[in-house]
Amino acid sequence: MTAPSTVAEIPTPALILDATAMQANIERMAEFFREGDCKLRPHFKAHKTLEIARRQLAAGSCTGLTCATVAEAEAVADICDDILIANEVIGPDKTARVAAIAARGVDLKIAVDSLVGLALAGEAAVSAGVEVGVLVDVNVGMPRCGVPPDAAAELAARAAETPGVRLRGLMGYEGHAVGIPERDKREHVTRGAMDGLLSAVSAVREAGLPCDIVSAGGTGSYDITGRIEGITEIQAGSYALMDTAYAKLDGPFRQAIWVLGTVISRPAPGLCVTDSGHKACTEDHGNPDIDGVEGASILFLSDEHASITLPPESAIVVGDRIRLVPSHVDPTINLHDVIYVVEGDRVTDVWPVAARGYAEQRR
Numbered sequence: 354m355t356a357p358s359t360v361a362e363i364p365t366p367a368l369i370l371d372a373t374a375m376q377a378n379i380e381r382m383a384e385f386f387r388e389g390d391c392k393l394r395p396h397f398k399a400h401k402t403l404e405i406a407r408r409q410l411a412a413g414s415c416t417g418l419t420c421a422t423v424a425e426a427e428a429v430a431d432i433c434d435d436i437l438i439a440n441e442v443i444g445p446d447k448t449a450r451v452a453a454i455a456a457r458g459v460d461l462k463i464a465v466d467s468l469v470g471l472a473l474a475g476e477a478a479v480s481a482g483v484e485v486g487v488l489v490d491v492n493v494g495m496p497r498c499g500v501p502p503d504a505a506a507e508l509a510a511r512a513a514e515t516p517g518v519r520l521r522g523l524m525g526y527e528g529h530a531v532g533i534p535e536r537d538k539r540e541h542v543t544r545g546a547m548d549g550l551l552s553a554v555s556a557v558r559e560a561g562l563p564c565d566i567v568s569a570g571g572t573g574s575y576d577i578t579g580r581i582e583g584i585t586e587i588q589a590g591s592y593a594l595m596d597t598a599y600a601k602l603d604g605p606f607r608q609a610i611w612v613l614g615t616v617i618s619r620p621a622p623g624l625c626v627t628d629s630g631h632k633a634c635t636e637d638h639g640n641p642d643i644d645g646v647e648g649a650s651i652l653f654l655s656d657e658h659a660s661i662t663l664p665p666e667s668a669i670v671v672g673d674r675i676r677l678v679p680s681h682v683d684p685t686i687n688l689h690d691v692i693y694v695v696e697g698d699r700v701t702d703v704w705p706v707a708a709r710g711y712a713e714q715r716r
């Protein structure tokens with residue numbers, strides 16, 4: 354299929370991106386981290402797109418890239434030699450792939466929160482003849498992965514004595530704080546979480562163990578966590594493209610991506626239906642917003658349909674295009690093979706989304 358040259362030719366549903374808005378977001382974040390000791394490690398999972406990651410690295414202030422999966426790390430290893438998989442990697446196939454990435458000369462680190470995870474990483478590294486870096490994952494308040502702060506030094510000690518593994522530091526993601534709309538409350542919860550992480554850092558150092566990297570933070574907390582002494586890098590990702598959930602926080606970042614749909618039906622004066630349902634735009638953070646149609650809002654999404662309420666006098670007709678603003682950018686990107694870069698009515702580029710879905714299943 355030849356690439357569309359105008360927005361009207363894009364087959365829908367599709368992701369469309371304003372590269373100017375994205376670049377402004379990327380530069381604004383890089384600018385913030387030009388000052389101070391803490392740097393940025395942009396999270397690739399937010400966009401899964403090498404063209405975007407390249408621009409984030411080129412903007413500066415970065416230590417490297419963050420990934421959530423081994424497949425993402427395999428993809429970014431083509432453009433970056435300093436990668437953190439900020440997630441537990443469990444399964445012999447996966448740890449062997451981690452070791453294979455390290456064998457490519459990448460300074461690769463993974464998160465660990467169990468002896469099983471540590472042993473798997475060590476065994477894979479030893480059999481590949483490489484060393485894999487580990488960060489002990491500390492639970493700082495979100496009921497997800499991580500050891501409690503007062504157990505981090507013990508796991509760090511075990512990491513330091515595990516063959517094939519090199520202890521590099523700690524991480525602790527304050528995911529329970531990043532979406533809190535009120536700035537003072539978000540700041541309070543974030544600081545409490547980072548107190549926990551930094552108490553673990555002190556215990557690790559008091560035990561005489563290395564702790565060069567202290568990794569945390571996201572788009573909702575970068576300017577809080579990123580100025581706390583002792584935090585060395587921030588794992589923010591969504592800021593580059595944004596979504597309505599993060600827009601509620603009144604940060605400096607602009608919306609840069611939309612899901613484009615085509616009106617396939619206007620069954621009643623107050624209703625139209627597009628082809629952009631929840632197979633094209635996730636709703637785990639609430640319904641998407643509608644961009645550019647006065648008085649329109651999502652009634653509900655079904656698999657292949659967005660039912661949209663409209664003022665009855667609206668001029669929208671079958672065949673028109675409507676843009677949805679995603680409420681959660683990361684899983685929405687994951688639904689698409691490509692991103693169409695647009696400038697006004699023109700399509701200027703088409704960027705593949707890398708490592709989407711579960712790439713392993715397509716091998």
Ligand SMILES: Cc1ncc(COP(=O)(O)O)c(C=O)c1O
Nearest residue numbers: 439526570571572588589590591
């Ligand atoms: C481990 C981890 N770090 C950082 C982030 C921050 O990403 P974002 O800036 O997109 O909120 C996330 C998001 O879910 C995460 O899971």
